[in-house]
Amino acid sequence: xxxxxxxxxxxxxxxxxxxxxxxxxxxxxxxxxxxxxxxxxxxxxxxxxxxxxxxxxxxxxxxxxxxxxxxxxxxxxxxxxxxxxxxxxxxxxxxxxxxxxxxxxxxxxxxxxxxxxxxxxxxxxxxxxxxxxxxxxxxxxxxxxxxxxxxxxxxxxxxxxxxxxxxxxxxxxxxxxxxxxxxxxxxxxxxxxxxxxxxxxxxxxxxxxxxxxxxxxxxxxxxxxxxxxxxxxxxxxxxxxxxxxxxxxxxxxxxxxxxxxxxxxxxxxxxxxxxxxxxxxxxxxxxxxxxxxxxxxxxxxxxxxxxxxxxxxxxxxxxxxxxxxxxxxxxxxxxxxxxxxxxxxxxxxxxxxxxxxxxxxxxxxxx
Numbered sequence: 137x138x139x140x141x142x143x144x145x146x147x148x149x150x151x152x153x154x155x156x157x158x159x160x161x162x163x164x165x166x167x168x169x170x171x172x173x174x175x176x177x178x179x180x181x182x183x184x185x186x187x188x189x190x191x192x193x194x195x196x197x198x199x200x201x202x203x204x205x206x207x208x209x210x211x212x213x214x215x216x217x218x219x220x221x222x223x224x225x226x227x228x229x230x231x232x233x234x235x236x237x238x239x240x241x242x243x244x245x246x247x248x249x250x251x252x253x254x255x256x257x258x259x260x261x262x263x264x265x266x267x268x269x270x271x272x273x274x275x276x277x278x279x280x281x282x283x284x285x286x287x288x289x290x291x292x293x294x295x296x297x298x299x300x301x302x303x304x305x306x307x308x309x310x311x312x313x314x315x316x317x318x319x320x321x322x323x324x325x326x327x328x329x330x331x332x333x334x335x336x337x338x339x340x341x342x343x344x345x346x347x348x349x350x351x352x353x354x355x356x357x358x359x360x361x362x363x364x365x366x367x368x369x370x371x372x373x374x375x376x377x378x379x380x381x382x383x384x385x386x387x388x389x390x391x392x393x394x395x396x397x398x399x400x401x402x403x404x405x406x407x408x409x410x411x412x413x414x415x416x417x418x419x420x421x422x423x424x425x426x427x428x429x430x431x432x433x434x435x436x437x438x439x440x441x442x443x444x445x446x447x448x449x450x451x452x453x454x455x456x457x458x459x460x461x462x463x464x465x466x467x468x469x470x471x472x473x474x475x476x477x478x479x480x481x482x483x484x485x486x487x488x489x490x491x492x493x494x495x496x497x498x499x500x501x502x503x
Contacts, residue, residue: 137191140171140181147199153178154417157272158336159193161312165346192345198335199420206342207335211428212449217486218427222447223475224456225438226464236285238388239435240443243355244285245463246431246455247326248278256352259284259326260311272311274322284328312347326353330362331423338428353455356426358434358444358482360389360407360489361418369413377403390435422493424486431455436485437478442467444478 140159147153155177163171171193172182181187195202212219227240233248234241250256258276261284265271275281315322327337334356340348363369374381377395388394393410395403411419425446426432432446447453460466471477 137189138194139189139191140179140187140193143179143194143197143200147197148178151416152199152420154198154332154421155179156198156332156336158196158198158333158340161347162192162196162340162345165312192343195343196336196339196345198332198339199417203339203342207338207428210342211338213427217425217483219448220446220479221449221453222456223478223482224445224447224466225442225470225474225478226445226456226460226466227442229463229465232282233285234441236282238286239438240441240464241285242443242445242459242464243328243433244281246353246355246459247275247281247328249459249463250326250353250455251276251278251281256324256326257322258315259328260315261328274311274315274325276322312350315347315350323350324352325350326355327351328355328357330357330359331426331428332417332421334426334429335423353431353451354429356429356432358425358432358436358485359421360424360485361414361421363410363413364415365413372412373405373410376409377405379403388435419496420493422490424489425482437474437481439467444482446482 143153143159155173157173157177157179160171160173160179163169168186168188170181170183170185170187171179174180179193194200207213214220225240226242228234228237228242228245230241230245230248233244237244247256247259247261251259258274259281260272261275261281262270262272263275263280263284264286273280273284275284315325327334329337334354337348337351337354340346341351365373370381379395379397383397383399385396385398388396389407392404392406395405397403425434427448429446430449430452432448434444435442436444438444445456447456456464
């Protein structure tokens with residue numbers, strides 16, 4: 137039976153830990169209390185004497201292959217990027233949602249719809265807490281769900297270059313400790329996260345362990361990798377894009393890193409040029425499109441202001457069908473070729489990420 141010590145040796149020491157929070161979340165939820173996350177989000181022993189060496193933390197790690205076959209069976213996964221029933225482009229009908237959203241606000245619209253219909257008591261999401269930082273939290277009210285809208289990183293003109301290190305990554309899985317503590321009020325939630333976090337939560341579902349029993353919907357995010365915005369990285373990015381942070385209105389990620397300036401200009405930086413600021417574990421990740429989600433979302437392939445949605449199972453299809461009646465819309469006059477063209481783009485970005493992970497695995501951990 138492999139334990140947390142094996143995770144340290146096989147995952148952390150090789151630079152592959154995503155800091156997704158899965159191992160810590162399970163350990164906290166069942167009240168073992170053996171693990172915690174350090175200030176950077178890396179799992180560590182809080183009290184090694186409380187570890188019962190159950191091995192579950194090892195099995196639910198998204199880097200470990202132990203439950204790969206069971207995970208694929210659970211989600212109906214098919215080559216090459218998981219189950220794909222439909223691909224749509226849509227946006228919210230709510231002006232308030234659109235005003236806060238990065239692309240089309242479809243995730244926010246779905247969360248609000250699910251809450252209003254009583255399908256969920258809350259949503260495990262992340263919200264902006266600083267220049268580039270996001271923090272995981274449990275959103276229960278309309279305002280809290282709206283607060284989590286948008287995946288761009290807003291700045292205000294004149295803010296300049298703040299000291300400190302920021303990250304676009306938010307370990308939303310850690311919020312399940314709060315869900316468990318409020319179990320009487322919060323019995324069913326939607327979970328929104330990048331591929332690695334969807335992966336670890338689905339593994340818990342495979343094993344039938346907490347806190348996956350509370351999750352009713354898995355909403356995955358397209359992810360080419362998350363970035364570290366340290367002071368050195370921000371200055372390098374400023375030189376690369378030929379802009380001044382004091383003039384930045386917002387930053388978004390689609391096919392490129394998009395830096396929107398206060399004068400209306402947009403600087404586009406290819407993501408391939410940003411490896412210097414990417415989180416180490418992201419180089420080893422193979423999943424671009426959140427292949428184990430019910431619905432996957434991103435800006436890739438859609439026009440500005442619209443969200444691409446990959447429908448992966450019948451539950452996801454039902455949610456989209458109901459939401460299209462109640463709270464979201466598709467563009468008029470959409471080309472009938474859109475689904476095929478969108479799938480082609482998603483397949484290409486997925487292929488790139490898988491190849492990068494395979495190549496990185498051959499050369500070993502980053503220094």
